[in-house]
Amino acid sequence: MLDFPAGIDEYATAHTTVPDSVFDDIAVDVEATGAAGMMSGRSVGYFLNTLVTISGAKRVLEVGTFVGYSALMMASALPEDGELITCDVSEDFTAIARKHWARHPAGKKIDLRLAPATETLENLDPPFDLVFIDADKKNYAFYYEKALELLAPRGLIVVDNVLWAGRVLGPDDAEGEMEEDATRSIKSLNETVQNDDRVVNVMLTVRDGMMLIRKADAHLV
Ligand SMILES: C[S@@+](CC[C@H](N)C(=O)[O-])C[C@H]1O[C@@H](n2cnc3c(N)ncnc32)[C@H](O)[C@@H]1O
Structure with missing residues:
Protein backbone atom coordinates (compact mmCIF):
# COMPACT_ATOMS: atom_id res chain seq x y z
CA MET A 1 0.00 0.00 0.00
CA LEU A 2 0.94 3.63 -0.31
CA ASP A 3 2.81 5.16 2.62
CA PHE A 4 -0.19 7.20 3.66
CA PRO A 5 -1.52 6.76 7.20
CA ALA A 6 -4.75 4.77 7.38
CA GLY A 7 -7.78 6.98 7.01
CA ILE A 8 -6.17 9.65 4.83
CA ASP A 9 -8.46 8.98 1.88
CA GLU A 10 -11.52 9.28 4.13
CA TYR A 11 -10.06 12.54 5.52
CA ALA A 12 -9.65 13.91 1.99
CA THR A 13 -13.22 12.94 1.13
CA ALA A 14 -14.52 14.54 4.32
CA HIS A 15 -12.89 17.80 3.22
CA THR A 16 -14.40 17.80 -0.26
CA THR A 17 -17.67 19.54 -1.12
CA VAL A 18 -20.75 17.43 -0.40
CA PRO A 19 -22.51 16.77 -3.73
CA ASP A 20 -26.19 16.80 -4.62
CA SER A 21 -28.26 13.96 -3.07
CA VAL A 22 -28.45 12.15 -6.45
CA PHE A 23 -24.81 11.21 -5.93
CA ASP A 24 -25.63 9.72 -2.51
CA ASP A 25 -28.38 7.69 -4.18
CA THR A 50 -13.17 20.95 -11.33
CA LEU A 51 -10.98 20.04 -14.31
CA VAL A 52 -13.99 20.34 -16.63
CA THR A 53 -14.93 23.68 -15.04
CA ILE A 54 -11.53 25.37 -15.17
CA SER A 55 -10.64 24.04 -18.63
CA GLY A 56 -13.92 25.28 -20.09
CA ALA A 57 -14.35 21.86 -21.72
CA LYS A 58 -17.39 21.47 -23.98
CA ARG A 59 -16.87 17.90 -25.22
CA VAL A 60 -15.86 15.13 -22.83
CA LEU A 61 -15.24 11.44 -23.54
CA GLU A 62 -15.34 8.87 -20.75
CA VAL A 63 -14.15 5.27 -21.16
CA GLY A 64 -15.87 3.26 -18.42
CA THR A 65 -19.28 4.46 -17.20
CA PHE A 66 -20.13 1.93 -14.46
CA VAL A 67 -23.03 3.40 -12.39
CA GLY A 68 -22.56 6.88 -13.85
CA TYR A 69 -21.07 8.75 -10.89
CA SER A 70 -18.05 10.30 -12.66
CA ALA A 71 -20.06 10.94 -15.83
CA LEU A 72 -22.68 12.94 -13.93
CA MET A 73 -19.98 14.80 -11.98
CA MET A 74 -18.30 15.90 -15.23
CA ALA A 75 -21.59 16.60 -17.04
CA SER A 76 -22.60 18.88 -14.14
CA ALA A 77 -19.63 21.12 -14.99
CA LEU A 78 -20.33 21.30 -18.72
CA PRO A 79 -22.09 24.28 -20.27
CA GLU A 80 -25.70 23.82 -21.44
CA ASP A 81 -24.57 22.97 -24.98
CA GLY A 82 -21.80 20.65 -23.77
CA GLU A 83 -21.80 16.88 -24.32
CA LEU A 84 -20.28 13.89 -22.62
CA ILE A 85 -19.98 10.58 -24.46
CA THR A 86 -19.45 7.65 -22.11
CA CYS A 87 -18.67 4.02 -23.05
CA ASP A 88 -19.46 0.79 -21.27
CA VAL A 89 -20.35 -2.84 -22.03
CA SER A 90 -22.63 -3.53 -19.07
CA GLU A 91 -26.41 -3.19 -19.42
CA ASP A 92 -26.82 -3.79 -15.68
CA PHE A 93 -24.33 -1.22 -14.40
CA THR A 94 -25.47 1.45 -16.83
CA ALA A 95 -29.15 0.86 -16.03
CA ILE A 96 -28.34 2.26 -12.57
CA ALA A 97 -26.55 5.18 -14.23
CA ARG A 98 -29.47 5.97 -16.54
CA LYS A 99 -31.97 5.84 -13.68
CA HIS A 100 -30.09 8.54 -11.77
CA TRP A 101 -29.08 10.68 -14.77
CA ALA A 102 -32.79 10.99 -15.63
CA ARG A 103 -33.34 12.68 -12.25
CA HIS A 104 -30.61 15.32 -12.70
CA PRO A 105 -30.62 18.33 -15.06
CA ALA A 106 -27.08 17.52 -16.29
CA GLY A 107 -28.18 14.00 -17.29
CA LYS A 108 -29.42 15.25 -20.65
CA LYS A 109 -25.85 16.11 -21.68
CA ILE A 110 -24.77 12.45 -21.37
CA ASP A 111 -24.69 10.12 -24.39
CA LEU A 112 -24.11 6.47 -23.39
CA ARG A 113 -22.54 4.14 -25.98
CA LEU A 114 -23.14 0.52 -24.97
CA ALA A 115 -20.44 -1.45 -26.82
CA PRO A 116 -16.79 -2.39 -26.31
CA ALA A 117 -14.94 0.92 -26.06
CA THR A 118 -12.35 -0.33 -28.57
CA GLU A 119 -15.18 -0.24 -31.15
CA THR A 120 -16.83 2.98 -29.98
CA LEU A 121 -13.55 4.92 -30.02
CA GLU A 122 -12.92 3.94 -33.66
CA ASN A 123 -16.08 5.77 -34.71
CA LEU A 124 -15.94 9.08 -32.86
CA ASP A 125 -15.31 12.48 -34.39
CA PRO A 126 -12.67 14.67 -32.73
CA PRO A 127 -12.00 16.92 -30.95
CA PHE A 128 -12.60 16.16 -27.28
CA ASP A 129 -11.47 18.64 -24.63
CA LEU A 130 -11.12 16.03 -21.90
CA VAL A 131 -10.87 12.22 -22.08
CA PHE A 132 -11.24 10.20 -18.87
CA ILE A 133 -9.91 6.62 -19.13
CA ASP A 134 -11.33 4.33 -16.45
CA ALA A 135 -12.27 0.95 -17.97
CA ASP A 136 -10.66 -2.49 -18.52
CA LYS A 137 -6.94 -2.16 -17.83
CA LYS A 138 -5.82 -4.54 -20.60
CA ASN A 139 -6.92 -2.00 -23.22
CA TYR A 140 -5.36 1.04 -21.52
CA ALA A 141 -2.61 1.32 -24.19
CA PHE A 142 -5.24 1.35 -26.96
CA TYR A 143 -7.41 3.88 -25.10
CA TYR A 144 -4.40 6.15 -24.61
CA GLU A 145 -3.44 6.15 -28.29
CA LYS A 146 -7.03 6.74 -29.38
CA ALA A 147 -7.46 9.49 -26.79
CA LEU A 148 -4.41 11.29 -28.20
CA GLU A 149 -5.89 11.08 -31.70
CA LEU A 150 -9.24 12.43 -30.53
CA LEU A 151 -7.85 15.12 -28.22
CA ALA A 152 -8.15 18.85 -28.91
CA PRO A 153 -4.76 20.65 -29.12
CA ARG A 154 -5.17 22.03 -25.58
CA GLY A 155 -7.12 19.03 -24.34
CA LEU A 156 -6.47 16.86 -21.31
CA ILE A 157 -6.36 13.08 -20.86
CA VAL A 158 -7.00 11.76 -17.34
CA VAL A 159 -6.13 8.13 -16.60
CA ASP A 160 -7.47 6.55 -13.42
CA ASN A 161 -5.95 3.82 -11.21
CA VAL A 162 -2.38 4.49 -12.29
CA LEU A 163 -1.09 3.48 -8.84
CA TRP A 164 -3.31 0.36 -8.64
CA ALA A 165 -3.35 0.31 -4.84
CA GLY A 166 0.46 0.45 -4.82
CA ARG A 167 0.91 -2.73 -6.87
CA VAL A 168 2.83 -0.69 -9.49
CA LEU A 169 5.77 -0.70 -7.05
CA GLY A 170 5.99 -4.47 -6.95
CA PRO A 171 6.49 -7.26 -9.47
CA ASP A 172 3.75 -7.99 -12.02
CA ASP A 173 2.16 -10.57 -9.78
CA ALA A 174 -0.85 -10.22 -7.55
CA GLU A 175 -3.96 -12.15 -6.71
CA GLY A 176 -4.62 -14.21 -9.82
CA GLU A 177 -4.16 -13.90 -13.55
CA MET A 178 -6.52 -10.98 -14.09
CA GLU A 179 -4.74 -8.88 -11.47
CA GLU A 180 -1.37 -9.80 -12.98
CA ASP A 181 -2.51 -8.62 -16.41
CA ALA A 182 -3.99 -5.44 -15.01
CA THR A 183 -0.83 -4.60 -13.05
CA ARG A 184 1.31 -5.24 -16.12
CA SER A 185 -0.94 -3.08 -18.34
CA ILE A 186 -0.95 -0.18 -15.90
CA LYS A 187 2.83 -0.27 -15.36
CA SER A 188 3.35 -0.48 -19.10
CA LEU A 189 1.09 2.50 -19.79
CA ASN A 190 2.80 4.55 -17.08
CA GLU A 191 6.18 3.88 -18.76
CA THR A 192 4.79 4.61 -22.22
CA VAL A 193 3.41 7.97 -21.12
CA GLN A 194 6.57 8.88 -19.19
CA ASN A 195 8.72 8.21 -22.30
CA ASP A 196 6.34 9.76 -24.81
CA ASP A 197 7.78 12.97 -26.28
CA ARG A 198 4.36 13.92 -27.63
CA VAL A 199 3.01 14.67 -24.16
CA VAL A 200 3.58 16.40 -20.84
CA ASN A 201 2.31 14.38 -17.89
CA VAL A 202 1.90 14.58 -14.13
CA MET A 203 0.97 11.65 -11.90
CA LEU A 204 -1.11 12.56 -8.86
CA THR A 205 -1.81 10.49 -5.76
CA VAL A 206 -5.51 11.28 -5.77
CA ARG A 207 -7.27 8.15 -4.44
CA ASP A 208 -5.85 5.26 -6.57
CA GLY A 209 -3.61 7.53 -8.65
CA MET A 210 -4.57 9.75 -11.56
CA MET A 211 -2.33 10.71 -14.50
CA LEU A 212 -2.95 14.04 -16.22
CA ILE A 213 -1.63 14.19 -19.77
CA ARG A 214 -1.60 17.02 -22.30
CA LYS A 215 -0.03 17.45 -25.70
CA ALA A 216 3.55 18.77 -25.59
CA ASP A 217 2.81 21.65 -27.92
CA ALA A 218 5.75 24.11 -27.81
CA HIS A 219 3.32 26.97 -27.18
CA LEU A 220 2.17 25.36 -23.96
CA VAL A 221 5.54 24.48 -22.35
C1 LIG B 1 -13.87 1.35 -12.87
S1 LIG B 1 -15.42 1.19 -13.67
C2 LIG B 1 -15.77 2.85 -14.17
C3 LIG B 1 -16.06 3.76 -13.01
C4 LIG B 1 -16.64 5.10 -13.35
N1 LIG B 1 -15.84 5.82 -14.33
C5 LIG B 1 -16.69 5.94 -12.09
O1 LIG B 1 -15.73 6.68 -11.87
O2 LIG B 1 -17.61 5.82 -11.29
C6 LIG B 1 -14.96 0.38 -15.16
C7 LIG B 1 -16.12 0.14 -16.13
O3 LIG B 1 -15.53 -0.27 -17.37
C8 LIG B 1 -16.45 -1.12 -18.01
N2 LIG B 1 -15.76 -1.89 -19.05
C9 LIG B 1 -15.04 -3.03 -18.91
N3 LIG B 1 -14.59 -3.44 -20.09
C10 LIG B 1 -15.03 -2.53 -21.01
C11 LIG B 1 -14.89 -2.41 -22.42
N4 LIG B 1 -14.20 -3.29 -23.13
N5 LIG B 1 -15.47 -1.36 -23.03
C12 LIG B 1 -16.18 -0.45 -22.32
N6 LIG B 1 -16.34 -0.52 -20.99
C13 LIG B 1 -15.77 -1.54 -20.34
C14 LIG B 1 -17.02 -1.97 -16.87
O4 LIG B 1 -18.27 -2.54 -17.26
C15 LIG B 1 -17.11 -0.95 -15.74
O5 LIG B 1 -18.41 -0.42 -15.65
Whole structure:
Protein backbone atom coordinates (compact mmCIF):
# COMPACT_ATOMS: atom_id res chain seq x y z
CA MET A 1 0.00 0.00 0.00
CA LEU A 2 0.94 3.63 -0.31
CA ASP A 3 2.81 5.16 2.62
CA PHE A 4 -0.19 7.20 3.66
CA PRO A 5 -1.52 6.76 7.20
CA ALA A 6 -4.75 4.77 7.38
CA GLY A 7 -7.78 6.98 7.01
CA ILE A 8 -6.17 9.65 4.83
CA ASP A 9 -8.46 8.98 1.88
CA GLU A 10 -11.52 9.28 4.13
CA TYR A 11 -10.06 12.54 5.52
CA ALA A 12 -9.65 13.91 1.99
CA THR A 13 -13.22 12.94 1.13
CA ALA A 14 -14.52 14.54 4.32
CA HIS A 15 -12.89 17.80 3.22
CA THR A 16 -14.40 17.80 -0.26
CA THR A 17 -17.67 19.54 -1.12
CA VAL A 18 -20.75 17.43 -0.40
CA PRO A 19 -22.51 16.77 -3.73
CA ASP A 20 -26.19 16.80 -4.62
CA SER A 21 -28.26 13.96 -3.07
CA VAL A 22 -28.45 12.15 -6.45
CA PHE A 23 -24.81 11.21 -5.93
CA ASP A 24 -25.63 9.72 -2.51
CA ASP A 25 -28.38 7.69 -4.18
CA ILE A 26 -25.92 6.35 -6.76
CA ALA A 27 -23.56 5.45 -3.90
CA VAL A 28 -26.39 3.48 -2.24
CA ASP A 29 -27.35 1.63 -5.44
CA VAL A 30 -23.74 0.73 -6.25
CA GLU A 31 -23.69 -1.62 -3.25
CA ALA A 32 -26.05 -4.01 -5.07
CA THR A 33 -23.51 -4.44 -7.91
CA GLY A 34 -21.03 -6.18 -5.62
CA ALA A 35 -18.34 -3.97 -7.19
CA ALA A 36 -18.70 -0.74 -5.23
CA GLY A 37 -14.91 -0.24 -5.21
CA MET A 38 -15.03 0.56 -8.93
CA MET A 39 -17.02 3.75 -8.36
CA SER A 40 -14.95 6.92 -8.28
CA GLY A 41 -16.76 8.70 -5.46
CA ARG A 42 -16.66 12.21 -4.12
CA SER A 43 -12.98 13.22 -4.25
CA VAL A 44 -12.28 11.88 -7.76
CA GLY A 45 -15.71 13.11 -8.84
CA TYR A 46 -15.11 16.68 -7.72
CA PHE A 47 -11.56 16.59 -9.07
CA LEU A 48 -12.93 15.74 -12.53
CA ASN A 49 -15.75 18.26 -12.11
CA THR A 50 -13.17 20.95 -11.33
CA LEU A 51 -10.98 20.04 -14.31
CA VAL A 52 -13.99 20.34 -16.63
CA THR A 53 -14.93 23.68 -15.04
CA ILE A 54 -11.53 25.37 -15.17
CA SER A 55 -10.64 24.04 -18.63
CA GLY A 56 -13.92 25.28 -20.09
CA ALA A 57 -14.35 21.86 -21.72
CA LYS A 58 -17.39 21.47 -23.98
CA ARG A 59 -16.87 17.90 -25.22
CA VAL A 60 -15.86 15.13 -22.83
CA LEU A 61 -15.24 11.44 -23.54
CA GLU A 62 -15.34 8.87 -20.75
CA VAL A 63 -14.15 5.27 -21.16
CA GLY A 64 -15.87 3.26 -18.42
CA THR A 65 -19.28 4.46 -17.20
CA PHE A 66 -20.13 1.93 -14.46
CA VAL A 67 -23.03 3.40 -12.39
CA GLY A 68 -22.56 6.88 -13.85
CA TYR A 69 -21.07 8.75 -10.89
CA SER A 70 -18.05 10.30 -12.66
CA ALA A 71 -20.06 10.94 -15.83
CA LEU A 72 -22.68 12.94 -13.93
CA MET A 73 -19.98 14.80 -11.98
CA MET A 74 -18.30 15.90 -15.23
CA ALA A 75 -21.59 16.60 -17.04
CA SER A 76 -22.60 18.88 -14.14
CA ALA A 77 -19.63 21.12 -14.99
CA LEU A 78 -20.33 21.30 -18.72
CA PRO A 79 -22.09 24.28 -20.27
CA GLU A 80 -25.70 23.82 -21.44
CA ASP A 81 -24.57 22.97 -24.98
CA GLY A 82 -21.80 20.65 -23.77
CA GLU A 83 -21.80 16.88 -24.32
CA LEU A 84 -20.28 13.89 -22.62
CA ILE A 85 -19.98 10.58 -24.46
CA THR A 86 -19.45 7.65 -22.11
CA CYS A 87 -18.67 4.02 -23.05
CA ASP A 88 -19.46 0.79 -21.27
CA VAL A 89 -20.35 -2.84 -22.03
CA SER A 90 -22.63 -3.53 -19.07
CA GLU A 91 -26.41 -3.19 -19.42
CA ASP A 92 -26.82 -3.79 -15.68
CA PHE A 93 -24.33 -1.22 -14.40
CA THR A 94 -25.47 1.45 -16.83
CA ALA A 95 -29.15 0.86 -16.03
CA ILE A 96 -28.34 2.26 -12.57
CA ALA A 97 -26.55 5.18 -14.23
CA ARG A 98 -29.47 5.97 -16.54
CA LYS A 99 -31.97 5.84 -13.68
CA HIS A 100 -30.09 8.54 -11.77
CA TRP A 101 -29.08 10.68 -14.77
CA ALA A 102 -32.79 10.99 -15.63
CA ARG A 103 -33.34 12.68 -12.25
CA HIS A 104 -30.61 15.32 -12.70
CA PRO A 105 -30.62 18.33 -15.06
CA ALA A 106 -27.08 17.52 -16.29
CA GLY A 107 -28.18 14.00 -17.29
CA LYS A 108 -29.42 15.25 -20.65
CA LYS A 109 -25.85 16.11 -21.68
CA ILE A 110 -24.77 12.45 -21.37
CA ASP A 111 -24.69 10.12 -24.39
CA LEU A 112 -24.11 6.47 -23.39
CA ARG A 113 -22.54 4.14 -25.98
CA LEU A 114 -23.14 0.52 -24.97
CA ALA A 115 -20.44 -1.45 -26.82
CA PRO A 116 -16.79 -2.39 -26.31
CA ALA A 117 -14.94 0.92 -26.06
CA THR A 118 -12.35 -0.33 -28.57
CA GLU A 119 -15.18 -0.24 -31.15
CA THR A 120 -16.83 2.98 -29.98
CA LEU A 121 -13.55 4.92 -30.02
CA GLU A 122 -12.92 3.94 -33.66
CA ASN A 123 -16.08 5.77 -34.71
CA LEU A 124 -15.94 9.08 -32.86
CA ASP A 125 -15.31 12.48 -34.39
CA PRO A 126 -12.67 14.67 -32.73
CA PRO A 127 -12.00 16.92 -30.95
CA PHE A 128 -12.60 16.16 -27.28
CA ASP A 129 -11.47 18.64 -24.63
CA LEU A 130 -11.12 16.03 -21.90
CA VAL A 131 -10.87 12.22 -22.08
CA PHE A 132 -11.24 10.20 -18.87
CA ILE A 133 -9.91 6.62 -19.13
CA ASP A 134 -11.33 4.33 -16.45
CA ALA A 135 -12.27 0.95 -17.97
CA ASP A 136 -10.66 -2.49 -18.52
CA LYS A 137 -6.94 -2.16 -17.83
CA LYS A 138 -5.82 -4.54 -20.60
CA ASN A 139 -6.92 -2.00 -23.22
CA TYR A 140 -5.36 1.04 -21.52
CA ALA A 141 -2.61 1.32 -24.19
CA PHE A 142 -5.24 1.35 -26.96
CA TYR A 143 -7.41 3.88 -25.10
CA TYR A 144 -4.40 6.15 -24.61
CA GLU A 145 -3.44 6.15 -28.29
CA LYS A 146 -7.03 6.74 -29.38
CA ALA A 147 -7.46 9.49 -26.79
CA LEU A 148 -4.41 11.29 -28.20
CA GLU A 149 -5.89 11.08 -31.70
CA LEU A 150 -9.24 12.43 -30.53
CA LEU A 151 -7.85 15.12 -28.22
CA ALA A 152 -8.15 18.85 -28.91
CA PRO A 153 -4.76 20.65 -29.12
CA ARG A 154 -5.17 22.03 -25.58
CA GLY A 155 -7.12 19.03 -24.34
CA LEU A 156 -6.47 16.86 -21.31
CA ILE A 157 -6.36 13.08 -20.86
CA VAL A 158 -7.00 11.76 -17.34
CA VAL A 159 -6.13 8.13 -16.60
CA ASP A 160 -7.47 6.55 -13.42
CA ASN A 161 -5.95 3.82 -11.21
CA VAL A 162 -2.38 4.49 -12.29
CA LEU A 163 -1.09 3.48 -8.84
CA TRP A 164 -3.31 0.36 -8.64
CA ALA A 165 -3.35 0.31 -4.84
CA GLY A 166 0.46 0.45 -4.82
CA ARG A 167 0.91 -2.73 -6.87
CA VAL A 168 2.83 -0.69 -9.49
CA LEU A 169 5.77 -0.70 -7.05
CA GLY A 170 5.99 -4.47 -6.95
CA PRO A 171 6.49 -7.26 -9.47
CA ASP A 172 3.75 -7.99 -12.02
CA ASP A 173 2.16 -10.57 -9.78
CA ALA A 174 -0.85 -10.22 -7.55
CA GLU A 175 -3.96 -12.15 -6.71
CA GLY A 176 -4.62 -14.21 -9.82
CA GLU A 177 -4.16 -13.90 -13.55
CA MET A 178 -6.52 -10.98 -14.09
CA GLU A 179 -4.74 -8.88 -11.47
CA GLU A 180 -1.37 -9.80 -12.98
CA ASP A 181 -2.51 -8.62 -16.41
CA ALA A 182 -3.99 -5.44 -15.01
CA THR A 183 -0.83 -4.60 -13.05
CA ARG A 184 1.31 -5.24 -16.12
CA SER A 185 -0.94 -3.08 -18.34
CA ILE A 186 -0.95 -0.18 -15.90
CA LYS A 187 2.83 -0.27 -15.36
CA SER A 188 3.35 -0.48 -19.10
CA LEU A 189 1.09 2.50 -19.79
CA ASN A 190 2.80 4.55 -17.08
CA GLU A 191 6.18 3.88 -18.76
CA THR A 192 4.79 4.61 -22.22
CA VAL A 193 3.41 7.97 -21.12
CA GLN A 194 6.57 8.88 -19.19
CA ASN A 195 8.72 8.21 -22.30
CA ASP A 196 6.34 9.76 -24.81
CA ASP A 197 7.78 12.97 -26.28
CA ARG A 198 4.36 13.92 -27.63
CA VAL A 199 3.01 14.67 -24.16
CA VAL A 200 3.58 16.40 -20.84
CA ASN A 201 2.31 14.38 -17.89
CA VAL A 202 1.90 14.58 -14.13
CA MET A 203 0.97 11.65 -11.90
CA LEU A 204 -1.11 12.56 -8.86
CA THR A 205 -1.81 10.49 -5.76
CA VAL A 206 -5.51 11.28 -5.77
CA ARG A 207 -7.27 8.15 -4.44
CA ASP A 208 -5.85 5.26 -6.57
CA GLY A 209 -3.61 7.53 -8.65
CA MET A 210 -4.57 9.75 -11.56
CA MET A 211 -2.33 10.71 -14.50
CA LEU A 212 -2.95 14.04 -16.22
CA ILE A 213 -1.63 14.19 -19.77
CA ARG A 214 -1.60 17.02 -22.30
CA LYS A 215 -0.03 17.45 -25.70
CA ALA A 216 3.55 18.77 -25.59
CA ASP A 217 2.81 21.65 -27.92
CA ALA A 218 5.75 24.11 -27.81
CA HIS A 219 3.32 26.97 -27.18
CA LEU A 220 2.17 25.36 -23.96
CA VAL A 221 5.54 24.48 -22.35
C1 LIG B 1 -13.87 1.35 -12.87
S1 LIG B 1 -15.42 1.19 -13.67
C2 LIG B 1 -15.77 2.85 -14.17
C3 LIG B 1 -16.06 3.76 -13.01
C4 LIG B 1 -16.64 5.10 -13.35
N1 LIG B 1 -15.84 5.82 -14.33
C5 LIG B 1 -16.69 5.94 -12.09
O1 LIG B 1 -15.73 6.68 -11.87
O2 LIG B 1 -17.61 5.82 -11.29
C6 LIG B 1 -14.96 0.38 -15.16
C7 LIG B 1 -16.12 0.14 -16.13
O3 LIG B 1 -15.53 -0.27 -17.37
C8 LIG B 1 -16.45 -1.12 -18.01
N2 LIG B 1 -15.76 -1.89 -19.05
C9 LIG B 1 -15.04 -3.03 -18.91
N3 LIG B 1 -14.59 -3.44 -20.09
C10 LIG B 1 -15.03 -2.53 -21.01
C11 LIG B 1 -14.89 -2.41 -22.42
N4 LIG B 1 -14.20 -3.29 -23.13
N5 LIG B 1 -15.47 -1.36 -23.03
C12 LIG B 1 -16.18 -0.45 -22.32
N6 LIG B 1 -16.34 -0.52 -20.99
C13 LIG B 1 -15.77 -1.54 -20.34
C14 LIG B 1 -17.02 -1.97 -16.87
O4 LIG B 1 -18.27 -2.54 -17.26
C15 LIG B 1 -17.11 -0.95 -15.74
O5 LIG B 1 -18.41 -0.42 -15.65
